[in-house]
Amino acid sequence: SGAGKSTLLDVLAGRKTQGTITGDILYNGKPRSLRVDRNMAYVMQDNVHIGALTVRQTVWYAVQLRADRRIPAPKKEQRVEAILRLLGLLEVAESLVGTASTRGISGGQLKRLSIAVEIAALPHLVYLDEPTSGLDASLALEVVTSMRMLAEHGRTLLCTIHQPSATAFGLFDKLLLLANGRSLYFGPANEAVAFFIAAPRELVREKANPAEWLMDVAKSQGRTADGSVVSAEDLAEVYRSTAQHAELEAVLLESIATAQEPASVDAPPEGLAAGGGGGAAAVQKPEWDGEQPNTQMRQAYLLVMRRFAAIRSDPSLLIAGLVRNVGLALLYGTLFWDLGEDDQSAKVSLLFFICLDAILNHQDAIPSLMEDRMLFYRERSACAVSTFAYWVSIALDRMALEALFQLVFACIALPMTGLRTDVEGFFFFYSCVLLTELAGLSLSQLVAASVPNPQAALSIMPLVFAFHMSNSGFLVRIPTMPMFIRAWGPWVSCLRWAFQGVVINELEDANDSDEADVLLEDLAFEGWDKSASLPIVAAAAAIFRGLTLLSLTTLRFESR
8 A cells, every 4th residue: 555556547547636747648659639538447446336226227327328329229238238248247137236225236246347337338448446445355356357358358457456366466467566656567467576586686485475475575575585675665776777677668768759649549459249149249349539429418318217217226215205295294284284264374384384394305315416426426537427417417307206296295285284275376386385395406416516525515504594594584574684684685595485475375365365464564575476486486496506517517526
């Protein structure tokens, strides 16, 4: 640890977000280009997936998002099967990926699934950051074996690895040994031990596992025959003086001197062979032209469909939403049972709590929204999903559910509480509360996109909600507010406008118009038309949504 291997990998893959980078990165002796970026993949240490999807669904959506849109659907299906077979995932293809609360596939299978997702576009070059971390020797060997099979099908893999087993180490072709950011050796992996044993180093091999012994060498624990310790710094200097290093340096300098045009991939290697029924032609390398593999609207469509597939597989979100809204409707219906014309004040209180709940409803979803954000970061880095497409998808995938939840709530709560159930009154109430729900959802997504972690978001949300509550006109009447607050606070509180709309909707047909007029005057709602509330609440939701897009575009909380 601390040798700089992950940093080097991040720099080569263009994923480094901190620090200053100097020097040249060349591909086939030429500068990096967008086409090269589209033909490389990066497998991170963390496995970020949607746990409610099956392994097959995860790979299927990865292929749909990352493969060229011009490839026919049957070819994409063949590719899914080929990748599953190549990485040994066919036997668990119909198993759920799993979450912290739901048992899924094993750690080794999960890492192989991460590799499967990243190679969905059949990249020529695959970077893997410590793919065996956290796995036991058996699972780690499974992962490295899958990587070896992938390399044998025409792909180049660059991998950082920490203390592999002897068997796993033997599967690698070349080795770059680092210590404190300096190279100790670069060359065939099976010749590394002999390199350090030979003169002038003359180290004594003390462990059977070559990888473990090489790690000791890199940690300045290598010893000569007389027992003296050789530091990694000395070994780095010795390596710089070897003919092997001089030859490598000459090749690099020649590449830099001749680098002119951006690197291309016009001559791709042999396509990925599926093995078995698919044959070598089962997966073909697409023609990359530097564009997104799909249009932004198709990306958004696929993201929404993926979310609905997860809900079908694990309907807990749907069930929880229905139970919550039915429970609230029954609770309000019991507490405010069949309010009559002489209970206008109670109706106003009920309407405030309904609107308040609509705003507060989504703060508990912030942690899951941040998990989705990490998946978005990964897919955006792979050029599979644009920021705009993700932004559209998170607006649409909950809209249908919220419309269903609020319809169920209104159908139960309004008849029980004695609120208006005529067509006009019902649908205005439903529309206003639904827009308030969407504004609350957009506000929660804005906070989730703008802060680094759930703890910060949950710390900010009470302040945001306190502002809207205190400026709604219910807890503190608007006419009694201090002028410096009254001049702007109630005007920008979306809760105030939602509350005002449903109150006017309910009181406009009251038989006791005098009491209704007194309540409206007390709340400072007199003289307003209820129809003004709908566009204002919708505008608030749109503003929150627009700020969410801005945050997603300009902020990135993935430090590497």
